[in-house]
Amino acid sequence: MSVRASTPILAAFSVPGVIVLALFFIVPVCSVLVGALSDGGSAFSRLIADPVFWNGLKGTIVLGTVAPLFSLFIGFSVALTLARLAPGLRTAALIAISLPLTFSGLIVAYGFILLLGRSGFVTLLLATIGLDPAVTGAFIFSPLGLGLAYSYYLVPRVVLIVLPAITNFDRNQLVAARSLGAGGLRALIDVMLPQIMPSLVAAFCLTSAVAVGAYGTALALVGTQVNILPLVLYSKISETGTDLPAASAASLVLVAICAAVVAIGEAVGSRRTRR
Amino acid sequence: MQVIAIAYLVFLAAPVLLLLLGSFGETWSNTLLPAGFTGRWYEEVASDPSFRRAFFTSLQIVGVTCVLNMLIGFPLAYAIQAGARGGVRFAARLVTLMPVAVPELVLAFGFILVFSSDALPWLGSFWLLAAGHLVLTLPYTVTALVADMEQLRLDEYEHAAATLGASFAARLSDVTLPLLRTSLISSMLTVAALSIGEFQLSNLVAGFLSRTYPVVLLQAFYGATGFACAATVVLLILAALASITSSTTAQIGAFEQKKPQ
């Protein structure tokens, strides 16, 4: 079809990538999913009977909602501020903000232990005004604390998705709305928010999927003590003599949640790009 | 809004600063900040045999991942951008979404199931780990390159070169690759940053002798604070270097095309 390269050349170009993705992605993932169904669904009934699974699912749903919402709020505010900066300064700030994206979850975990752990900087600082370190220091090891640690690398994702929508937004519309008598906040809500909503939804879905699927930071922070689905699955996988079909079934649930959230984000996000 | 942004920057910097402080502190337990100044934690990390081995394994994995990304990712991205329409394009889009839709943990589990079989007994090998890093970073490379190709309006330049008589091979070497040079460098550096910090797959897939730096690092968290900080800072600096070089390369590339040499 394309005059840029003949079809055989393009096909040859894509072969190595397709083979790699098939062998090292499609096959492993499918074998997990097939494993979940291998014993006629009894793996699912064992999983459903397991209270650890339900606790994990609950924790994951809380984490997968709270962490993205918090990140969305912070990320949106940061993006609004960045959009007002001069382009050079904005680029520099963006480079700094996107650094955590490539940081290992372990760096974040240990950084937060130093910051908010039982003898962390902030914990001890708060102890000087009389807050019990045993209580404040336990926060980071709770699902909500985990959410805060996750936001360290979720916020940059929000900023990167939302910032283009905000900078593309014609600010004169806000001026126009205010000249028609709308207050500053009202103009923001009535005029700007509806136009950048698809980006916000897309950002929420992406960060939610990341928060649901990740386990590195959580493992480094609390071992397998916090009840979230990935850690339940991790302990199933890493223990010997474990119930592999049940682990596959738990994987299937995890993939289903992530894929559904990503699909919603993609459906809304494609409207964003097509406009 | 600005207050939140400034608070966020503090939030961003605080863990990094504490890690740096901790890595140079003589002792740090139950105090606000560490006491004393020393470089001995870095010496200890550098002389620890398992950290040394993991460090060099990581560098090898990063190198192999980057090279394979270039060799496999660029042709794939080109084929998608130049040729894919309709259904193929949609499938390509799905592929780039896979790493988010399928958590690394599940992929690692799949690796354990498939590659511990008698037919494919590759679990624990260096090359399987490299393949794992490759599939995790390949979608990133393809997405970034396709976006850059669109943004550069590569098709227009290639059409122009074609009307001037350039064959496909000539267009590729004279127009496509030179125009994409900074994109390629920048995305390879990001791949390096991602690969060096990768923990979630490596932790389950690496063999004892092919453990990467982050996998070994986790053990350090249960030891002395200073050692853990120093070991973490090493990883942080490597990732930050790769990431910052990547962003600045992209910026310089965008700038260079507008100015004389």
Add this chain to the structure above:
Amino acid sequence: MTLRYDAVSYTYPGTSIGVFDVSLEIGRGELLAIIGASGSGKSTLLKLLAGFVKPANGRILIDGKDVGELLPEKRKLGVVFQNYALFPHMRLWENVGYALKVRGIGKAERRALAVEMLARVGMGARADDLPGMLSGGQQQRVALARALVFEPRGLLLDEPLSALDAGLRVEMRDEILRVQRSAGIATLLVTHDQEEALSIGDKVAVMHEGRLVQIGTPRDLYETPVNAYVAAFVGQSNLWPGKVTGTGRIDTEIGALACDTKGKSNGEAVIAFVRPERVQPTSPSAVAEPGHFSGTIEADRYLGPIRRIDLAVPGGRIRLETHLRGPVTSVEIPPDAIRLLPVS
């Protein structure tokens, strides 16, 4: 050195847009301008000739040879792209010399030929600059040099002036014509700007919804458009639907008109077409004669040498252009100013 479309059709996959059964020819040294609204198929014609898309039906011939299966790189056609597509990583002489490079010409000779070509478009002193340093007009000149340096069999210009400021556009229009004339090359110019097309085209083709509606000299198009679409697209016009009521008489929405009705039968529906400059202000006449109208000025635009006036008359509006400075209330439409167009 001729370029020819022979009953060419092409439809974009999955749509009903494209070009349908187009035949036209561009002779040696001739400049054919193709105009049309966006989506009319004019750019598709250029892509077909350049080889970026292949015709579904019909033949495309260069110097009498069918080039349908030939890849773009084998067609030897110089193309100037809308955004110029100068290679940003190559110096100007390397850009211009690229066609020579892929033909295996050595560096020294290549550079000499490229610099000479650059000089012909007034850019000889900038041979070692990069394209990013140039203004739009300068990039245009370099793009033209690059498209001509390898002595192509035809020159294809895709909206070459659309990215330029209005003032520069007129200057570059003359420049393109000068270079094209000196190269004596068959040229296809695609544009949406009818003024541009009329001013530099030896012939002008009007495309509408994928079909070639009319091809002719600029004068043909302006004075004898084949239908109301062409009349409205090219220049200003009055178009009044009406009906033939007898030999030399028609009845329209603004009233009766006297004109030549040769070839039309009594009662046939027609569209009366009059260019605004052919409408003449007169002094008010008491008698209601065909072709004489009185009304009030609805809009009066001062355009320097002329005024363009919309005169509201019972039943409709008459647009006229006049040098007169005073009030205008009555006009005359002379019979020879009226052409009858078919109702589409």
